[in-house]
Amino acid sequence: xxxxxxxxxxxxxFGKTTEGRVGEECIKYSDKVLLHYGGGSIKKSGLYNRIITxxxxxxxxxxxLSGVKPNPRLSLVQQGIKxxxxxxIGFILAVGGGSVIDSAKAIALGALxxxxxxxxxxxxxxxxxxxxxxxxxxxxxxxxxxxxxxVITKEDEQLKKVVAVDFLRPKxxxxxxxLTLTLPDYQTSCxxxxxxxxxxxxxxxxxxxxxxxxxxxxxxxxxxxxxxxKLVNNPKDYEARAELMWAGTVAHNDLFGTGRxxxxxxxxxxxxxxxxxxxxxxxxxxxxxxxxxxxxxxxxLDRFVQFASRVFxxxxxxxxxxxxxxKGIEEVENFYKYLNLPVRLxxxxxxxxxxxxxxxxxxxxxxxxxxKSLNREDCVNIYKLAF
Amino acid sequence: xxxxxxxxxxxxxFGKTTEGRVGEECIKYSDKVLLHYGGGSIKKSGLYNRIITxxxxxxxxxxxLSGVKPNPRLSLVQQGIKxxxxxxIGFILAVGGGSVIDSAKAIALGALxxxxxxxxxxxxxxxxxxxxxxxxxxxxxxxxxxxxxxVITKEDEQLKKVVAVDFLRPKxxxxxxxLTLTLPDYQTSCxxxxxxxxxxxxxxxxxxxxxxxxxxxxxxxxxxxxxxxKLVNNPKDYEARAELMWAGTVAHNDLFGTGRxxxxxxxxxxxxxxxxxxxxxxxxxxxxxxxxxxxxxxxxLDRFVQFASRVFxxxxxxxxxxxxxxKGIEEVENFYKYLNLPVRLxxxxxxxxxxxxxxxxxxxxxxxxxxKSLNREDCVNIYKLAF
Numbered sequence: 202x203x204x205x206x207x208x209x210x211x212x213x214x215f216g217k218t219t220e221g222r223v224g225e226e227c228i229k230y231s232d233k234v235l236l237h238y239g240g241g242s243i244k245k246s247g248l249y250n251r252i253i254t255x256x257x258x259x260x261x262x263x264x265x266l267s268g269v270k271p272n273p274r275l276s277l278v279q280q281g282i283k284x285x286x287x288x289x290i291g292f293i294l295a296v297g298g299g300s301v302i303d304s305a306k307a308i309a310l311g312a313l314x315x316x317x318x319x320x321x322x323x324x325x326x327x328x329x330x331x332x333x334x335x336x337x338x339x340x341x342x343x344x345x346x347x348x349x350x351x352v353i354t355k356e357d358e359q360l361k362k363v364v365a366v367d368f369l370r371p372k373x374x375x376x377x378x379x380l381t382l383t384l385p386d387y388q389t390s391c392x393x394x395x396x397x398x399x400x401x402x403x404x405x406x407x408x409x410x411x412x413x414x415x416x417x418x419x420x421x422x423x424x425x426x427x428x429x430x431k432l433v434n435n436p437k438d439y440e441a442r443a444e445l446m447w448a449g450t451v452a453h454n455d456l457f458g459t460g461r462x463x464x465x466x467x468x469x470x471x472x473x474x475x476x477x478x479x480x481x482x483x484x485x486x487x488x489x490x491x492x493x494x495x496x497x498x499x500x501x502l503d504r505f506v507q508f509a510s511r512v513f514x515x516x517x518x519x520x521x522x523x524x525x526x527x528k529g530i531e532e533v534e535n536f537y538k539y540l541n542l543p544v545r546l547x548x549x550x551x552x553x554x555x556x557x558x559x560x561x562x563x564x565x566x567x568x569x570x571x572x573k574s575l576n577r578e579d580c581v582n583i584y585k586l587a588f
Numbered sequence: 589x590x591x592x593x594x595x596x597x598x599x600x601x602f603g604k605t606t607e608g609r610v611g612e613e614c615i616k617y618s619d620k621v622l623l624h625y626g627g628g629s630i631k632k633s634g635l636y637n638r639i640i641t642x643x644x645x646x647x648x649x650x651x652x653l654s655g656v657k658p659n660p661r662l663s664l665v666q667q668g669i670k671x672x673x674x675x676x677i678g679f680i681l682a683v684g685g686g687s688v689i690d691s692a693k694a695i696a697l698g699a700l701x702x703x704x705x706x707x708x709x710x711x712x713x714x715x716x717x718x719x720x721x722x723x724x725x726x727x728x729x730x731x732x733x734x735x736x737x738x739v740i741t742k743e744d745e746q747l748k749k750v751v752a753v754d755f756l757r758p759k760x761x762x763x764x765x766x767l768t769l770t771l772p773d774y775q776t777s778c779x780x781x782x783x784x785x786x787x788x789x790x791x792x793x794x795x796x797x798x799x800x801x802x803x804x805x806x807x808x809x810x811x812x813x814x815x816x817x818k819l820v821n822n823p824k825d826y827e828a829r830a831e832l833m834w835a836g837t838v839a840h841n842d843l844f845g846t847g848r849x850x851x852x853x854x855x856x857x858x859x860x861x862x863x864x865x866x867x868x869x870x871x872x873x874x875x876x877x878x879x880x881x882x883x884x885x886x887x888x889l890d891r892f893v894q895f896a897s898r899v900f901x902x903x904x905x906x907x908x909x910x911x912x913x914x915k916g917i918e919e920v921e922n923f924y925k926y927l928n929l930p931v932r933l934x935x936x937x938x939x940x941x942x943x944x945x946x947x948x949x950x951x952x953x954x955x956x957x958x959x960k961s962l963n964r965e966d967c968v969n970i971y972k973l974a975f
Contacts, residue, residue, distance in 0.1 A: 204602060204603025206600065206601055206602070207600040208597065208599040210595065211595070212594070213593065213846075215594070215846065215847065216591025216592065216847075217591060410830070412811050412814065412815065412831050413807070413834055413835050413838065416811055417807050417808070417838075420800070420804050420806065420807040421803070421804070424799050427799065428799065440796075443847070444589070444797070444799050444800050447589070447847065451800065451804075456843070460602065
């Protein structure tokens with residue numbers, strides 16, 4: 202185990218009808234709130250009205266900015282920053298999934314910065330402060346509700362970049378599984394793939410002696426896999442929705458990364474894919490991860506054997522550990538298939554010539570990934586394996 | 589799963605040599621610190637000097653109060669409160685294990701209260717504020733380093749009482765496993781029993797559909813059992829010390845209790861035992877828990893079968909589930925024995941007539957425990973089973 206610092210101070214408010222508490226939480230920070238969301242789904246479901254009612258009960262002035270799309274765009278973030286500055290907004294409330302939350306965080310960063318917020322995403326400048334952000338989560342997936350990360354796409358350049366700082370963790374996250382009962386199956390599946398990927402990134406490490414966090418990761422992977430499969434057959438199962446929602450948060454609250462070095466190359470490879478194709482992040486991960494695993498498992502065969510044995514209860518073949526490891530990877534792919542997610546780039550009709558473009562965009566100078574350090578050629582090979 | 593709120597904002601600073609950062613953490617809160625600790629062991633080990641050096645580097649004025657004993661006493665707490673008020677202390681630094689931390693929290697409560705701090709422990713008044721507390725942990729066990737709980741003993745009345753409020757969570761906890769390498773074997777074992785008990789209390793619940801937290805509990809129980817046994821044979825194993833230290837914190841940071849109703853009767857039964865005999869809390873738990881389990885397992889046989897199967901890998905006998913459950917309980921007892929802890933009241937030569945006294949002190953008005961609601965007779969029966 203390596204030395205680490207860990208602090209996650211997001212307040213979780215979990216369960217049925219909890220969105221009714223959003224006003225009393227927001228008013229702790231400001232009486233001028235930017236309400237940030239996606240499209241009309243929260244209006245159709247009645248969630249929008251319940252949130253407005255709760256905010257108005259606290260006499261909060263609400264400025265709205267809707268229109269967040271998956272792979273959230275810098276252009277909308279810029280609009281939000283302008284609104285915050287014009288109206289003296291003191292708090293940003295994100296109602297939605299990871300895209301809305303990430304967009305809200307970017308606005309929160311830009312609202313207190315005199316330069317262009319994109320500077321932070323390009324590492325031209327380091328953020329030192331932001332407006333506080335709160336969340337009403339409607340899509341369990343990204344884990345952004347308690348993370349300090351924000352991923353934004355600059356659409357004209359097809360660039361997808363990350364900022365991650367501790368102070369960007371939301372002040373509160375309201376998690377009501379009821380809000381997810383009507384999610385389209387595809388979104389539920391993409392969400393499950395995303396949260397599973399967050400555990401994968403931490404689980405596949407070269408750091409030795411990480412017994413506790415290994416087992417916590419395995420516990421969470423098992424839960425995600427079991428509950429997500431239940432939802433394929435019964436999407437209205439509240440308890441399964443609750444398990445998946447809490448697992449999605451826990452998977453990315455950084456506890457499971459303590460004392461370890463995470464990998465994150467698969468996320469990087471996927472970000473290039475979704476920047477160029479606009480595929481849902483979870484679906485992109487379902488394509489990338491099996492290929493990445495097949496490409497890297499020999500780096501630490503024992504870890505992949507442990508994964509196959511503990512997560513999928515596969516009998517270990519001690520005369521052929523590689524067979525066991527590969528069976529585990531096959532089960533990962535089977536899981537994605539069960540969730541009706543694509544597992545090959547060919548399924549999404551990607552133009553094969555884009556592989557070189559993505560690899561070049563991803564590996565600009567130094568190698569990426571920690572479980573196996575990947576150069577540009579490695580990335581091309583992984584994309585090809587994913588074809 | 590039931591609705592819940594969860595927030596744990598203690599900053600963890602984990603790993604080798606991290607006590608050198610104590611000054612820079614304290615100064616964020618105050619330049620007048622009460623340094624609270626037990627006996628001479630931190631002076632002998634050199635830890636005391638390293639802490640003083642770090643505090644002095646930040647020009648912090650240090651007032652000292654040592655002498656905390658296991659099952660920390662109200663009388664010392666009162667001394668600490670007086671010191672805080674006299675010297676205008678702004679921060680309390682606990683260097684030690686759960687007893688020191690609990691004592692520090694009690695002082696922190698009393699320092700800002702005009703009445704008698706014992707009021708809070710007797711539920712005569714509710715605490716609304718406290719001085720901030722920080723921790724350098726030397727004994728992994730109680731989990732008090734990130735909890736909001738404090739257990740204090742009023743020695744003249746042999747009363748052991750609890751306060752638990754979120755704002756009592758320490759601001760930071762410095763966890764350096766090196767500091768635990770020289771712990772006496774008995775203290776290491778007691779600590780392991782204590783942290784395992786914290787998971788037990790949450791794991792044995794009647795709430796249904798708690799898949800994720802079940803698995804997280806099981807992951808942590810397996811780790812505690814495996815690593816504690818390793819330390820019996822090799823107490824100088826840094827990695828095992830690190831696993832156990834982090835497990836002890838995670839076991840009691842409240843994440844594993846989310847969405848569940850915990851039991852806590854065994855802790856109550858043990859508190860009566862240690863109030864009356866001054867036995868180490870962990871040793872007391874090793875005596876109480878097997879008896880409690882044997883007394884209550886029929887309340888939810890399936891849960892005990894799951895426990896036996898998942899934590900101890902015991903083959904389930906589907907024709908005799910009770911046998912499987914009992915085998916699991918036997919393994920719990922075997923674990924304590926492996927750690928050279930007592931598992932019967934007779935081993936500590938308890939006067940059997942005290943059973944009634946303890947049961948009467950514990951069950952004053954309403955029943956206790958949630959997995960099985962216990963009246964005074966139940967408590968007598970459990971103590972007798974423990975004999």
